[in-house]
């Protein structure tokens with residue numbers, strides 16, 4: 001504010017001394033605006049290019065799915081955490097374990113952030129996902145009878161999930177199990193009907209496949225095996241059974 005205006009304003013407020021007093025010298029600012037507080041959670045870049053999963057998943061779907069949908073879950077989760085003191089400083093996994101105690105925005109957006117972070121890591125460009133480890137292959141054989149029987153069960157879980165949700169392969173503590181969840185629920189949630197450590201996860205929301213596959217979720221599920229990152233599934237299984 002220019003000095004003349006400042007004096008006029010002060011006079012108007014009755015705060016000035018004698019009308020002809022010299023204006024106070026301008027005081028240089030010694031502080032800057034505070035940096036915005038760090039957000040509790042953030043969206044990591046994809047570990048591959050948007051087009052890297054073609055032809056199974058097209059680049060536009062990946063761009064929208066990561067940049068719009070996943071970013072939206074992160075933004076809304078951060079808002080929910082800021083509005084809920086009991087959540088502050090907690091890991092996402094810890095929040096999932098007691099999610100039933102919090103508002104639905106925490107379930108939907110916390111689940112959305114967890115599930116999508118996992119999902120991106122569980123995909124790789126065709127030919128780069130590796131093969132099932134000996135340990136994981138043996139456990140699949142034991143619990144499902146064959147690799148094909150596991151794949152059939154996993155695809156059926158994804159195909160039969162009514163509306164939006166996820167298909168999962170989880171380690172329950174003593175065996176592998178296929179399950180599915182609605183919306184952005186996951187097997188870490190304290191009230192999940194089948195709890196376990198995720199080993200493989202597939203997103204069966206229409207936003208994951210509709211641009212390329214329209215209503216043909218089954219074709220998406222079939223083609224998805226070509227981009228499954230077995231190397232990451234092997235790592236998750238090893239960590240869960242350590």
Ligand code: MN
Nearest residue numbers: 069203205208
């Ligand atoms: Mn999704």
